[in-house]
Amino acid sequence: xxxxxVITSGKGGVGKxxxxxxxxxxxxxxxxxxxxxxxxxxxxxxxxxxxxERRVVFDFVNVIQGxxxxxxxxxxxxxCDQLYILPASQTRDKDALTREGVKAVLDELAQQFEFIxxxxxxxxxxxxxxxxxxxxxxxxxxxxxxxxxxDSDRILGILQSxxxxxxxxxxxxxxxxxxxxxxxxxxARGEMLTVQDIEEILAVSLLGVxxxxxxxxxxSNKGMPVVLDEKSDAGQAYLDTVxxxxxxxxxxxxxxxxxxxxxxxxxxx
Amino acid sequence: xxxxxxxxxxxxxxxxxxxxxxxxxxxxxxxxxxxxPSYLPSLQRDILAVIEKYVRVxxxxxxxxxxxxxxxxxxxxxxxxPK
Numbered sequence: 001x002x003x004x005x006v007i008t009s010g011k012g013g014v015g016k017x018x019x020x021x022x023x024x025x026x027x028x029x030x031x032x033x034x035x036x037x038x039x040x041x042x043x044x045x046x047x048x049x050x051x052x053e054r055r056v057v058f059d060f061v062n063v064i065q066g067x068x069x070x071x072x073x074x075x076x077x078x079x080c081d082q083l084y085i086l087p088a089s090q091t092r093d094k095d096a097l098t099r100e101g102v103k104a105v106l107d108e109l110a111q112q113f114e115f116i117x118x119x120x121x122x123x124x125x126x127x128x129x130x131x132x133x134x135x136x137x138x139x140x141x142x143x144x145x146x147x148x149x150x151d152s153d154r155i156l157g158i159l160q161s162x163x164x165x166x167x168x169x170x171x172x173x174x175x176x177x178x179x180x181x182x183x184x185x186x187x188a189r190g191e192m193l194t195v196q197d198i199e200e201i202l203a204v205s206l207l208g209v210x211x212x213x214x215x216x217x218x219x220s221n222k223g224m225p226v227v228l229d230e231k232s233d234a235g236q237a238y239l240d241t242v243x244x245x246x247x248x249x250x251x252x253x254x255x256x257x258x259x260x261x262x263x264x265x266x267x268x269x
Numbered sequence: 270x271x272x273x274x275x276x277x278x279x280x281x282x283x284x285x286x287x288x289x290x291x292x293x294x295x296x297x298x299x300x301x302x303x304x305x306p307s308y309l310p311s312l313q314r315d316i317l318a319v320i321e322k323y324v325r326v327x328x329x330x331x332x333x334x335x336x337x338x339x340x341x342x343x344x345x346x347x348x349x350x351p352k
Contacts, residue, residue: 145288146288146291146292149292149296150292150295150296150299153296153299153300154299157299157300157303161303187285189283190283190284190285190286191283191284191285192285193285193288193289193292194285197285197288197289197292201289201292201293201296202296
């Protein structure tokens with residue numbers, strides 16, 4: 001049975017696409033056949049983060065509207081043969097996604113893939129609602145910052161009321177919290193919400209904590225999911241997150257501030 | 270200037286604590302609104318209209334909350350009347 005996973009957040013700019021790219025590549029590297037779908041119709045960006053922007057011929061909307069077959073639109077990743085990308089349309093609007101159309105595509109994908117990762121657009125409009133509607137599990141990406149936490153709570157409310165699972169009274173969508181752009185030094189100075197604060201406020205089980213890291217921008221510059229930068233803190237944190245998602249018990253890392261020498265502590269730097 | 274920050278920390282509330290307290294209030298308020306029946310806003314308007322027949326109150330001085338208590342719900346109406 002294919003598992004449908006939505007990467008969502010409500011707020012924009014918190015790292016949904018970075019997370020979608022990292023987690024889908026991580027799952028594929030572990031040998032699980034994975035497809036990642038860009039639901040951000042009109043503002044596609046997953047293609048450029050995955051470095052396949054020049055290979056897009058047909059897109060998600062073409063498939064829904066019967067203008068292309070699924071296999072024509074799917075792009076096979078050049079670094080990992082277990083990973084495929086279904087890009088969003090750049091020209092249509094978000095209303096091109098219909099429930100029936102999305103269902104037909106997901107049903108067809110479910111026959112060939114183990115994991116279907118849905119990269120949600122920001123907001124709570126049609127594109128975002130469609131991205132989460134058929135989800136079995138949800139990874140809610142949250143920055144340690146008041147507006148992001150509030151929006152995550154809003155999205156959790158929508159998952160609990162407007163998903164197919166909620167509407168049909170099936171087992172609820174399994175929710176995971178992923179905290180990104182976490183800065184342990186600012187937490188130590190009392191300038192940033194702690195992991196425990198966010199967990200307690202949202203009441204969702206913690207899947208991972210990704211540290212604020214220069215590796216993320218470097219990776220996106222090159223069109224490389226950050227998990228491929230295995231030496232980086234963010235890459236390792238995402239790989240741990242994938243392991244936990246697959247049921248492994250891994251301790252959380254990068255939660256403590258690096259210990260600084262005496263001079264740095266006293267005089268800053 | 271980490272050296273001087275050490276003195277300042279003690280006096281000012283740490284901003285992370287302020288963030289946490291603000292979030293707890295807003296999130297619990299919004300959750301209650303989300304779970305409330307759809308007629309609650311119009312009920313609130315009607316209650317306000319009745320009160321306004323007798324005394325002038327600002328809309329934000331009326332708070333209508335529905336609290337789920339397991340078997341039943343309790344409708345709580347708080348009105349701050351002007352002196």
